[in-house]
Amino acid sequence: MSSPAxxxxxxxxxxxxxGTRALDGLDLSVRRGEFLSLVGPSxxxxxxxxxxxxxxxxxxxxxxxWGDGGTGAVPAPGDLGVVFQxxxxxxxxxxxxxxxxxxxxxRRDDETEARVAAALARVGLADFATAYPRELSGGMKxxxxxxxxLVTDPHLLLMDEPFAALDEITRFRxxxxxxxxxxxxxxxxxxxxxxxxxxxxxxTRVVVMTPRPGRVAADIAIDAPYPRGETFRTSAExxxxxxxxxxxxxxxxxxxxx
Amino acid sequence: MSAAAAxxxxxxxxxxxxxxxxxxxxxxxxxxxxxxVRAFDVPAWQLPxxxxxxxxxxQDREILFGSLMVTLETTALGFLLAVLxxxxxxxxxGQSRLLEDMLYPYAVILQVTPVVAIAPILLIxxxxxxxxxxxxxxxxxFPMLANTTLGLHSxxxxxxxxxxxxxxxxxxxxxxxxxxxALPLMLAGARIAGGLSLxxxxxxxxxxxxxxxxxxxxxxxxxxxxxxxxxxxFAALIxxxxxxxxxxxxxxxxxxxxxxxxxxxxxARGP
Ligand SMILES: Nc1ncnc2c1ncn2[C@@H]1O[C@H](COP(=O)(O)OP(=O)(O)OP(=O)(O)O)[C@@H](O)[C@H]1O
Ligand SMILES: [Mg+2]
Numbered sequence: 001m002s003s004p005a006x007x008x009x010x011x012x013x014x015x016x017x018x019g020t021r022a023l024d025g026l027d028l029s030v031r032r033g034e035f036l037s038l039v040g041p042s043x044x045x046x047x048x049x050x051x052x053x054x055x056x057x058x059x060x061x062x063x064x065x066w067g068d069g070g071t072g073a074v075p076a077p078g079d080l081g082v083v084f085q086x087x088x089x090x091x092x093x094x095x096x097x098x099x100x101x102x103x104x105x106x107r108r109d110d111e112t113e114a115r116v117a118a119a120l121a122r123v124g125l126a127d128f129a130t131a132y133p134r135e136l137s138g139g140m141k142x143x144x145x146x147x148x149x150l151v152t153d154p155h156l157l158l159m160d161e162p163f164a165a166l167d168e169i170t171r172f173r174x175x176x177x178x179x180x181x182x183x184x185x186x187x188x189x190x191x192x193x194x195x196x197x198x199x200x201x202x203x204t205r206v207v208v209m210t211p212r213p214g215r216v217a218a219d220i221a222i223d224a225p226y227p228r229g230e231t232f233r234t235s236a237e238x239x240x241x242x243x244x245x246x247x248x249x250x251x252x253x254x255x256x257x258x
Numbered sequence: 259m260s261a262a263a264a265x266x267x268x269x270x271x272x273x274x275x276x277x278x279x280x281x282x283x284x285x286x287x288x289x290x291x292x293x294x295v296r297a298f299d300v301p302a303w304q305l306p307x308x309x310x311x312x313x314x315x316x317q318d319r320e321i322l323f324g325s326l327m328v329t330l331e332t333t334a335l336g337f338l339l340a341v342l343x344x345x346x347x348x349x350x351x352g353q354s355r356l357l358e359d360m361l362y363p364y365a366v367i368l369q370v371t372p373v374v375a376i377a378p379i380l381l382i383x384x385x386x387x388x389x390x391x392x393x394x395x396x397x398x399x400f401p402m403l404a405n406t407t408l409g410l411h412s413x414x415x416x417x418x419x420x421x422x423x424x425x426x427x428x429x430x431x432x433x434x435x436x437x438x439x440a441l442p443l444m445l446a447g448a449r450i451a452g453g454l455s456l457x458x459x460x461x462x463x464x465x466x467x468x469x470x471x472x473x474x475x476x477x478x479x480x481x482x483x484x485x486x487x488x489x490x491x492f493a494a495l496i497x498x499x500x501x502x503x504x505x506x507x508x509x510x511x512x513x514x515x516x517x518x519x520x521x522x523x524x525x526a527r528g529p
Contacts, residue, residue, distance in 0.1 A: 082420070082423055088414065
């Protein structure tokens with residue numbers, strides 16, 4: 001609870017030219033080393049919030065400050081990794097070529113090949129460096145996207161429903177791999193998901209958002225210890241936490257929770 | 259490892275029927291043609307028999323193949339300039355929306371105005387070989403421009419964001435993202451442009467007609483026409499068709515070689 005903030009959003013608003021107020025009065029701070037999940041009904045502005053943090057769009061109101069008490073600078077290219085909902089790989093480049101891209105673009109020219117190999121090994125794809133994206137399964141493509149996001153060794157990892165398109169078994173496996181990576185690398189992760197179960201299973205904290213305009217409805221700490229595995233997933237504690245988050249989500253959607 | 263079956267030849271080559279069936283039709287058609295011409299004693303200036311055309315092809319080979327080379331040279335040069343000009347202008351348009359809005363309509367006008375109508379003017383302005391080259395260029399230019407423009411605009415938005423995230427420069431974005439993404443459409447444009455530049459060259463040679471000092475294949479056709487040398491007209495025509503097929507085949511092969519590892523259009527589907 002007391003770790004310093006990586007980035008703090010204060011009263012952030014985002015209105016689109018079409019007139020949609022995607023976010024209004026969003027207060028959210030991301031703390032160092034945490035695994036923060038954003039859940040909320042479709043269209044409540046989760047992706048918009050993530051894009052603001054990534055610097056891919058500018059807020060139309062409020063402030064976004066980096067570092068504790070606004071002491072830090074906006075992250076330089078490569079200090080921040082993003083994993084989109086789709087793998088978003090370049091089909092014309094090999095797996096290694098895709099993972100190498102951030103290093104090339106940010107001019108990290110030392111030990112390029114070693115870094116690429118290490119990133120691929122981390123996600124278990126060391127043998128597929130020369131394969132093309134079309135030769136991979138959906139889960140493998142997603143792992144390439146994660147390796148690409150990790151290759152510049154960013155402090156902050158933003159993930160927008162990265163596993164939404166995968167089957168449940170693959171998703172569980174990637175969830176576990178992601179947790180292992182997070183614990184090993186000590187990154188800060190902001191993770192968007194539609195799944196209450198996934199959010200509770202992975203996170204140290206779950207933030208529930210309301211739609212139109214998007215803002216924070218509930219902020220729930222998940223204090224269960226890591227490593228988490230099947231025992232946690234089937235525990236009464238897990239069920240209870242899922243119920244709490246689910247109730248908050250239902251409340252945010254203006255429904256009663258059975 | 260990644261043992262996904264990479265196709266080892268283009269699809270139009272792999273299926274034997276694609277070659278042998280039209281070949282069979284050709285043989286049957288020629289045989290029927292030969293029989294009819296002989297049976298009814300049709301004079302060669304009305305309809306020459308295939309055997310007579312073939313004989314002319316062999317007999318006049320020096321003139322005809324020399325002319326073929328002239329036409330092919332014009333076509334190749336016009337095509338090359340069209341690829342460079344079309345793709346280059348599209349890239350320029352991609353950098354400046356203002357320029358695109360200002361000039362694109364004129365590219366369209368150039369395209370919709372029939373080249374047969376432009377050729378006589380060009381023949382007055384320019385020395386004949388240059389005018390013919392200009393016609394070959396004009397018709398091939400637009401497909402390259404249009405396809406490259408479309409290709410540069412069809413970049414995946416998330417990939418675009420990714421390049422923004424890592425602070426890519428304009429040049430890096432162009433070279434590493436936009437051009438590779440545009441490549442399939444550019445190659446499709448080149449395949450169209452190749453055939454069109456041959457047509458442009460032929461049209462200009464015909465327009466130059468007897469007044470021209472040209473020596474391309476179309477000029478040979480016009481010249482043989484005045485002399486009612488119909489077998490030679492057919493022989494030249496066959497060479498032109500063969501040249502068109504060859505241009506298309508070569509460009510298809512290039513397209514396949516470039517795209518085979520990654521693009522859907524070049525992938526082999528299982529049986
Ligand atoms: N570029 C845009 N232009 C106009 N409106 C937009 C744009 N992007 C998002 N919106 C609107 O902003 C709102 C929030 O969108 P956002 O994509 O952030 O939602 P989300 O919470 O990520 O939803 P989902 O869970 O379905 O992905 C929506 O109402 C959407 O229509
Ligand atoms: Mg979203």
